[in-house]
Amino acid sequence: MTRTNLNRSSKLAALVASVFVLLSAVATPVAAVSVAEENVPSEAEVGEQVSATVTLDELYQNPQWNTWSVAGQTNLTDVTWTVTYYDQTGSKVGSDEFDGQNFTGASVNSDDGISEVDVKVTGTVPDVTEFDYEDEQQFLLMGLSQTRDGGASNPINTWNAHHYTAESAEAREAIANAENAISEAGGADTQQAEQSLTQAIRAFNGENPDFDLATELATEAENQAGSAQQSSQTMQMAMYAVGGLVALLAIVGGVFWYRSNQTTYDKLG
Incomplete structure (x- = not known):
């Protein structure tokens, strides 16, 4: 690289540094009290x-x-x-x-x-x-x-x-509880609970909210989510039971088949 190119590079670097310092100074707010x-x-x-x-x-x-x-x-x-x-x-x-x-x-x-x-x-x-x-x-x-x-x-x-207000705080807590219940019921059919929750939030919002209705709907949503979770768990347990029964029948059938074959073999012998 020639001396001219070096000088140009140095000047360019200095210019970039100056611009950066200037921008930093502009972007940094002046501290007050x-x-x-x-x-x-x-x-x-x-x-x-x-x-x-x-x-x-x-x-x-x-x-x-x-x-x-x-x-x-x-x-x-x-x-x-x-x-x-x-x-x-x-x-x-x-x-x-x-x-x-x-x-x-x-x-x-x-x-x-x-x-x-x-x-x-x-x-x-x-x-x-x-x-x-x-x-x-x-x-x-x-x-x-x-x-x-x-x-x-x-x-x-x-x-x-x-x-x-006391009423809005109660409604907000009820809605939050319903949200948690729906979240904890993950995997269950919570569509009905989610609809009730949406209606509760709608009753909460606006210039003329109905906090009693919001609390009632949120409590309903929480109960619906709990029922959905319980139904899901019951169904899951039933499926486990059926699976266990099928496995047991398969084992019993296998034993029966084995013994039948053994009896037939003994008679032939």
């Missing part, structure tokens, strides 16, 4: 009052803002936010309270010695607008972002939770 701890429920019943708390640290690194504000949003109702500030020793240096599903203005300033921030939201779990068995209903429990005067903003994190 870190979430050090979180105490957030994963599910809650409609109408129940719940609380969620997260602790933020590494407050001034990415981006390097010495002054900024915490902003939050939630789908809880009757909401109260409590923002508490701590220094490097863990001592409380201040707190703020806000009402409503959205808040801004919880100021974080390095000059105040703030090293950690606790954000707590308390409120009532909202109603479910539409139920779907395959996709558990979620609501925004807490969403936090880092904001600055002038409009600059960085998302910190969001936390969603599953919300349900």
Whole structure:
């Protein structure tokens, strides 16, 4: 290879490396404030009052803002936010309270010695607008972002939770039990059980679900699957018994044939 070709190869390699670095920089998101701890429920019943708390640290690194504000949003109702500030020793240096599903203005300033921030939201779990068995209903429990005067903003994190009613939870459990029963009855004729299960899920879904009907149909599907499995096992045992009987008859017939031949042989002798 000539020197010219070597130079071209080196330049091409350098160009490719530069493009790769550039693309990597674009693809890698800029880290925001870190979430050090979180105490957030994963599910809650409609109408129940719940609380969620997260602790933020590494407050001034990415981006390097010495002054900024915490902003939050939630789908809880009757909401109260409590923002508490701590220094490097863990001592409380201040707190703020806000009402409503959205808040801004919880100021974080390095000059105040703030090293950690606790954000707590308390409120009532909202109603479910539409139920779907395959996709558990979620609501925004807490969403936090880092904001600055002038409009600059960085998302910190969001936390969603599953919300349900006592009736929907009972129906969901019944449907899950029916699914397990059908799965365990593998090899049996579960067509009738599967039809009942489909109807149960259909009764569960939508804006106007009938959870009593869904529970009833799911229980029926579970029983049908159990009966199908039992019938299949009974049939299998019967087939084993018939097979054993055939084998026994074959053995008895063989012995009889053998003895008959022996008797005939003795008479001839």
